[in-house]
Amino acid sequence: MLKDERSTEDLRPWIQLHHIVGVGLKTKHALLRRFHTPEGVLDSGRLRPIHSFRTSRCYRSDIDRDLAWANHPNHHILTFVDPRFPKLLKQIANPPLLLYIWGDADALDAPQVSIVGSRNATPYGRRIAMALASGLAGCGITVTSGLALGIDAAAHHGAIEGHGNTIAVAAHGLNEVYPRRHRKLASRISGCGALVSEFPVGTAPRREHFPQRNRIISGLSLGTVVVEANRRSGSLITARLAAEQNREVFAIPGPIQSPQSWGCHELIRQGAKLIDRLEHVLEELPVDNRPKNISRDQPELESGPYEGLLMHMGHEPVTVDILVARSGLTTDSVCSMLLQMEINGWVESFAGGGYVQVPRTKR
Numbered sequence: 001m002l003k004d005e006r007s008t009e010d011l012r013p014w015i016q017l018h019h020i021v022g023v024g025l026k027t028k029h030a031l032l033r034r035f036h037t038p039e040g041v042l043d044s045g046r047l048r049p050i051h052s053f054r055t056s057r058c059y060r061s062d063i064d065r066d067l068a069w070a071n072h073p074n075h076h077i078l079t080f081v082d083p084r085f086p087k088l089l090k091q092i093a094n095p096p097l098l099l100y101i102w103g104d105a106d107a108l109d110a111p112q113v114s115i116v117g118s119r120n121a122t123p124y125g126r127r128i129a130m131a132l133a134s135g136l137a138g139c140g141i142t143v144t145s146g147l148a149l150g151i152d153a154a155a156h157h158g159a160i161e162g163h164g165n166t167i168a169v170a171a172h173g174l175n176e177v178y179p180r181r182h183r184k185l186a187s188r189i190s191g192c193g194a195l196v197s198e199f200p201v202g203t204a205p206r207r208e209h210f211p212q213r214n215r216i217i218s219g220l221s222l223g224t225v226v227v228e229a230n231r232r233s234g235s236l237i238t239a240r241l242a243a244e245q246n247r248e249v250f251a252i253p254g255p256i257q258s259p260q261s262w263g264c265h266e267l268i269r270q271g272a273k274l275i276d277r278l279e280h281v282l283e284e285l286p287v288d289n290r291p292k293n294i295s296r297d298q299p300e301l302e303s304g305p306y307e308g309l310l311m312h313m314g315h316e317p318v319t320v321d322i323l324v325a326r327s328g329l330t331t332d333s334v335c336s337m338l339l340q341m342e343i344n345g346w347v348e349s350f351a352g353g354g355y356v357q358v359p360r361t362k363r
Helices: 005-009 012-019 025-035 038-042 048-054 057-070 105-109 123-138 151-161 180-191 209-220 235-244 259-269 278-282 304-311 320-327 331-343
Strands: 075-079 098-103 112-116 142-145 166-169 193-197 223-226 248-251 347-350 354-357
Touching: 005 057, 012 038, 012 057, 012 075, 012 098, 025 038, 057 075, 057 098, 075 105, 098 105, 098 180, 105 193, 112 123, 112 151, 112 209, 112 235, 123 142, 123 151, 123 278, 123 331, 142 151, 142 209, 151 166, 151 180, 151 331, 166 180, 166 209, 180 193, 193 209, 209 235, 223 235, 223 259, 235 248, 235 259, 248 259, 304 320, 304 331, 320 331, 331 347
Parallel strands: 112 142, 112 223, 142 166, 166 193, 223 248
Antiparallel strands: 075 098, 098 193, 347 354
């Protein structure tokens, strides 16, 4: 069933203004402040030099394509003045005029922490990103990232495994998924959060789009965590933008000889907060936005299957495959349980994929 046709048509002047090229976002916001509505801007004559483009067949086709996309179930276009437009994102310099959303539009105003990092993540980085995202999700914090390979994907998966919400910000139109291998992940995200883009339908991913995308990732979030990054990583742009937006910046330390940790170590030297556990993030979030009971969704690790899995572990590293063979559980179950156990300080992980129990005296 299509959405209300009149309410969708109300978006047309906003989409017209959004599609106009040759006029920067800063100028468009200034014109909106002066003329109050997109209709006022379009009729003001200030955009007359590109009037021929505005009336072209190609331009009209682009507008109609966006409106047709918005008419599908679970698709939304939020304007800057929509009450559902996320409040934190409104506070940044040059916020988007429009947000295209596939999923739950209301999810964008929930307390969020972004987790970003290298596309060429190490097993250590992916494991940390998943564990942190799962822990945040269990505490009621939405995990935001960029749907890229590596750390981004691990963060989204971790939030889903933690039975929480996750938001993916795309650098392209939402009629496609990039990278293509994440189509299934994107569909899962749309069911427990949302995919978001400021780029019109049909826009292909381009290199210059990713810094624009990154300002939305940081702008939606109370804080940004960089898990792994080399010195030229795009995730460092997200961290810089977060600092400029007066948001918290966190970095995960790593092996000093790993190039994938050098960017994080540089952030720490520049003042980013070093974190090595979930609590280090939670204690820095604004009080009014923290869950009232951080531990309410955490499992009782010394009961049921968790206790059983602990019985199959000693104080020498043991791999997931060995734990699967000893416990009779599935690989997915063992990995999910290990994430929760590591978050809660019951087990430790080592390079190479080994896990050991933490002595009770240190828990």
